[in-house]
Amino acid sequence: MTEPKPTETTENTAAAAAAAPKLEEQLAAAKQEAAANYDRFMRAVAELENFRRRTLRDKDELRQFAATTIMQDLVAVLDNLSLGIAAAKQQGDVKGVVDGMALVLEQFKDTLTRHGLKEINPAGQDFDPHQHECIAHQPSEREPAEKVTQVVRLGYHLNGRLLRPASVIVSSGPVQPAEAKA
Numbered sequence: 001m002t003e004p005k006p007t008e009t010t011e012n013t014a015a016a017a018a019a020a021p022k023l024e025e026q027l028a029a030a031k032q033e034a035a036a037n038y039d040r041f042m043r044a045v046a047e048l049e050n051f052r053r054r055t056l057r058d059k060d061e062l063r064q065f066a067a068t069t070i071m072q073d074l075v076a077v078l079d080n081l082s083l084g085i086a087a088a089k090q091q092g093d094v095k096g097v098v099d100g101m102a103l104v105l106e107q108f109k110d111t112l113t114r115h116g117l118k119e120i121n122p123a124g125q126d127f128d129p130h131q132h133e134c135i136a137h138q139p140s141e142r143e144p145a146e147k148v149t150q151v152v153r154l155g156y157h158l159n160g161r162l163l164r165p166a167s168v169i170v171s172s173g174p175v176q177p178a179e180a181k182a
Contacts, residue, residue, distance in 0.1 A: 073111045080104045120155030120166045122148045131155060133165040137172040145173035 081104055088097040109119075122132055127146045135152060143149050148168045155166030 070111075070115045073114065074108075077104060077108045077111060080107060116159035117163070118157040120157060121151055122155075122166050122168060123151050124148060127168065127170045131162065131165060132168045132170075134170045135167050136169045138169055139173065139175040140171040141174050143171035143173075145171055147171045 084097065084100045084104055087100060091097075120131055122128070124143075125148050127134060127148055132148065132155065138149060140147075140149050147170065149171045150169040151166055152169060153167040156163040
């Protein structure tokens with residue numbers, strides 16, 4: 001083997017000595033970057049937790065006060081009902097009381113309509129199981145089978161979503177001779 005020349009050894013040692021501070025600087029820079037990333041991570045976690053709490057609080061507040069507008073409108077209906085009852089107690093005129101209550105009912109329906117409630121009155125329409133609840137079938141000479149002959153209870157949509165189906169009696173068509181004998 002050949003011995004390394006003294007100049008080569010000195011150069012290698014000098015290169016290694018020069019590389020050592022460079023590695024320490026890189027390690028220090030990496031630690032500093034890791035600390036900065038950890039700080040950003042912790043801030044993001046805290047911000048996310050604050051967002052979650054704020055969202056829950058806002059949702060709770062929305063739930064508590066969502067009905068404020070409709071309640072303000074319904075207070076006027078309550079006032080008119082109270083006035084109608086007071087008037088009914090003072091006078092014996094039943095027609096006036098009935099007319100007054102009919103006006104209050106119209107006011108109540110208008111208020112609910114303004115807030116997205118739509119009435120389902122399927123009298124004479126085809127039976128739709130998605131909108132109507134059949135509570136009975138009756139034979140009918142005038143109506144074909146599966147037509148709504150009578151509405152027992154109105155149904156309602158609230159902002160396009162079914163709130164309550166209409167309860168209806170559906171025609172089973174004309175009486176069949178076999179049914180007539182039984």
